[in-house]
Amino acid sequence: MGDKITGTHAIEEALKNAPGGSTLYIVRGDKRNRELELEANANGKTAVRKVSEAELDRIAGSTAHRGAVLDMGSRVTRATGGRIREVSVEDFCASLKDGQSALVLALDGITDPHNLGAILRSADQFSVALVMVPERRSASANETVIRVSSGAAQYVTMSTVRNLAHELDVLKDHGFWVYGADMNGENSYNTDFPSRTVIVMGSEGSGMRSLVRAKCDHMLSIPMSGHIDSLNVSVAAGILMYEFRRTHSPS
Numbered sequence: 001m002g003d004k005i006t007g008t009h010a011i012e013e014a015l016k017n018a019p020g021g022s023t024l025y026i027v028r029g030d031k032r033n034r035e036l037e038l039e040a041n042a043n044g045k046t047a048v049r050k051v052s053e054a055e056l057d058r059i060a061g062s063t064a065h066r067g068a069v070l071d072m073g074s075r076v077t078r079a080t081g082g083r084i085r086e087v088s089v090e091d092f093c094a095s096l097k098d099g100q101s102a103l104v105l106a107l108d109g110i111t112d113p114h115n116l117g118a119i120l121r122s123a124d125q126f127s128v129a130l131v132m133v134p135e136r137r138s139a140s141a142n143e144t145v146i147r148v149s150s151g152a153a154q155y156v157t158m159s160t161v162r163n164l165a166h167e168l169d170v171l172k173d174h175g176f177w178v179y180g181a182d183m184n185g186e187n188s189y190n191t192d193f194p195s196r197t198v199i200v201m202g203s204e205g206s207g208m209r210s211l212v213r214a215k216c217d218h219m220l221s222i223p224m225s226g227h228i229d230s231l232n233v234s235v236a237a238g239i240l241m242y243e244f245r246r247t248h249s250p251s
Helices: 008-016 031-043 053-060 089-095 113-125 143-148 164-173 233-245
Strands: 022-027 046-051 068-071 102-108 130-134 157-161 177-187 196-202 218-221
Touching: 008 022, 008 031, 008 068, 022 031, 022 053, 031 046, 031 068, 046 053, 053 068, 089 130, 089 157, 089 164, 102 113, 102 164, 102 233, 113 130, 113 143, 113 233, 130 164, 157 164, 164 177, 164 196, 177 233, 196 233
Parallel strands: 022 046, 102 130, 102 196, 130 157, 177 196, 177 218
Antiparallel strands: 022 068
């Protein structure tokens, strides 16, 4: 059995490009997922199996489901069909046209899959060209992330890298400027982002590592006036993505 996707919206998106060999499991006699069944039958690649709720619980494991589980039949982190699209940073840079603007998001140690899923949902909405995550000490794009992102994760190009600091240098060599999110940084509202921008978000607890911080050309903060001294990392990432998009339309 391959990787599994739960959540109605995430399954709907995955079914649009589901690979051959995928299987939709639904609870026998449960009419809630009739539309999913019709979509699976229509795409011609997804088998539909009706099982008992106890069997579906076993298939889903510890992941909550609402009467439906889509088994993709292969790893979700490989870039085809309804799975996560991955490229190397070098290939991404080579694909850019001269003068083409692009927003890249670098996540330095986001370990909560719910935060990663929420960030990827915003990344899809704000047309982020690439999301970079470290190979170690980071949440990966698993079925929880896809479910939390409501399927948006399947439309975001990602790069899983061994050395985030090195890959930031690669991007800088291709005309990118690197902005790190930090509570003591400059006011993000007054920032004039260049057309090729990297926004770096640190981990939920300790922020950016020193090697990654050293690669940042500027540090940004989001002005706040509430009683809580910080924003959730997924919320902060969404705000900074919006600030870039206020002045740069998607290419």
